[in-house]
Amino acid sequence: MLIAFDSTQQALRMEMLLEYIEIDIDLCPTPKQVTAGCALSIRFPDEDEHRVWEVIRTEKVEIRGMFREIGDEFEELAAP
Secondary structure: OEEEOOOHHHHHHHHHHHHHOOOOOEEEEOOOOOOOOOOEEEEOOHHHHHHHHHHHHHHOOOOOEEEEEEOOEEEEEOOO
16 A cells, blocks of 8 residues: 655654554655655555554545555545
8 A cells, every 4th residue: 555645744744653553664755656746655554554544534644645556556545
C-alpha cells in the first residue's frame, strides 16, 4: 500500500504517527504513476490498511490519496 501527500510536512507527520503505533513503513519517493504535490510517499503492509485509515481520520492527516500497487499500476482507494 502507498500513501501520497501534497506536502512534505504531512508526510513526515504521518511517518511519525505510524512509527508511534509500530506500523512497519518505508518513506520513499512518490512513484511517477501517482500525481502528488510532494515527492515523498509512505509504503506500508496491506494488512495495516484499516489502522492507517484510522490514524488519518483521528489525527486529521491531509493526504493526496491511498493506493494499492498492482504490477506497475496504482489503484486509488476510497476512504472507508
